[in-house]
Amino acid sequence: MLKLEDVFKTYENGTKALKGINLTIEDGEFVFVVGPSGSGKSTIIKMLSAEVRPTSGKVSVNGYDIGSIKQRDIPYLRRTVGVVFQDFRLIENKSVYENVAFVMRAVGTPQRLIKKRVMYVLDLVGVLHKARRKPCELSGGEQQRVAIARALVNNPDAIIADEPTGNLDPARSLELMMLLEKINSMGTTVVVVTHAREIVDQFAKRVVAIDGGMVVSDRTGGYYQRPDLTKITEEAVQQATVTARRRQTAAPERGVAVESQAEEIPTEEPRPVEEPTRETVFNIDDLLRFDGQENGGRA
Ligand SMILES: Nc1ncnc2c1ncn2[C@@H]1O[C@H](COP(=O)(O)OP(=O)(O)OP(=O)(O)O)[C@@H](O)[C@H]1O
Ligand SMILES: [Mg+2]
Structure with missing residues (x-):
């Protein structure tokens, strides 16, 4: 379960990115997070993976308390929640295979299990044939799939994708979202941050809208809405x-x-x-x- 309780985040330069977020995502849910640029979406995502800590309030992720988690426990937290970052963060000089395999090594998985699992997830997301390539030899969509494979490889309880369709054309975006839906149907919680309104509308899942560091709307089976227009007044x-x-x-x-x-x-x-x-x-x-x-x- 992912839970934010009255969470505030003020960055070192004084930017108040989150102003009292309350949000609970239960195991097995599929949730879209939408909102204007700068509203705090990525800050929430980074908090769920302990890259950013709350200034106040409580963030619980699959039993870990992000406010007090020890540095050495972070890899284990990240084993339970796989993140696909807005900018992929693939390692340039490693092959696709290595990019995915190293996160299994980071948590001490035995070598004999690694190969099988990496091949499985690369196949699941449809880039197994690119296993020996370097990220720079792949298209944007393929890199995105590798990032998803990496987020999935440790069999996390939840996968969180920050703007995964940012670089994709509409057909590819739809395909990617169907892939995430398939992953969700296999039992993994999926959280997708996106600006892609057509996609959000098409899937009619729970939609959480963020604006100005606050949750301004939370609807199940909702459509993409500009948060300030949830009420058409x-x-x-x-x-x-x-x-x-x-x-x-x-x-x-x-x-x-x-x-x-x-x-x-x-x-x-x-x-x-x-x-x-x-x-x-x-x-x-x-x-x-x-x-x-x-x-x-x-x-
Ligand atoms: N490391 C940082 N230091 C200072 N301010 C930051 C930092 N990261 C983000 N911010 C600020 O916090 C606010 C929220 O940023 P965040 O990245 O969470 O927005 P976002 O909703 O993900 O936007 P986008 O849709 O453009 O990705 C913005 O005002 C941003 O400028
Ligand atoms: Mg962002």
Whole structure:
């Protein structure tokens, strides 16, 4: 079980990355973690693997207390939770095989068991034929698979992937997510941090949204939502209208596109505030994407 209780993290430079996170992930769950850049997602992941320690609050990972875990116990903690980092972290001068095998050696697995297991996980993720290659000889998607194989090799209770589809095209992303689903169906807890909204929507799993270092929404069978828009309020609509008007006045050269979109924003009757559906989420997002056209948008 992964559990964060009232967790705060302030980095040395004073950045308050987490501001009171409460989150429990039970064994066997599949959870998406979403949220804007800088919201604290990777900080949570790094905490679950004891790379970062909480400033206050309690983090328990499969029975280990991250606040007080001894350095020498960290490899054993990491045996229970495999992490696929945002930047893979493969070792450049080692082969694919060695990249995966060394994490088994780190926890003292006998040599005779290593080969069999490494071959098995490389095969499971579909890169066994690249076993002798170096990471630089692989595509981004293949490197990602090696990182997953490495996270899996010690047969962890949980696997946590930070933005695993970041470098993949939509088809590959879907494939990778299906692989993670397969791993989950074999009993491993899976936590996936992602910006890939289509993927999140397609799988309809539990979705935890982080914003400003806090959990702002936690839904089972949810869709990807901009966390600040979990409630589609009259205020949000009006704010979008005001911004649209301001842009219209401030940047007339953006002309037609801005104007015609602004006309579509309802000013009289706010949208009903209901549980967001796929439709309402898309609509309100379209509305505010308009607000995000910082680079001149379609001008
Ligand atoms: N080592 C660090 N030292 C200081 N500040 C940090 C450090 N790592 C992250 N931060 C800051 O903490 C905040 C949360 O960062 P984090 O990496 O957790 O965000 P994220 O949600 O993973 O973002 P992204 O989607 O871009 O990966 C950000 O303001 C970031 O600048
Ligand atoms: Mg991150």
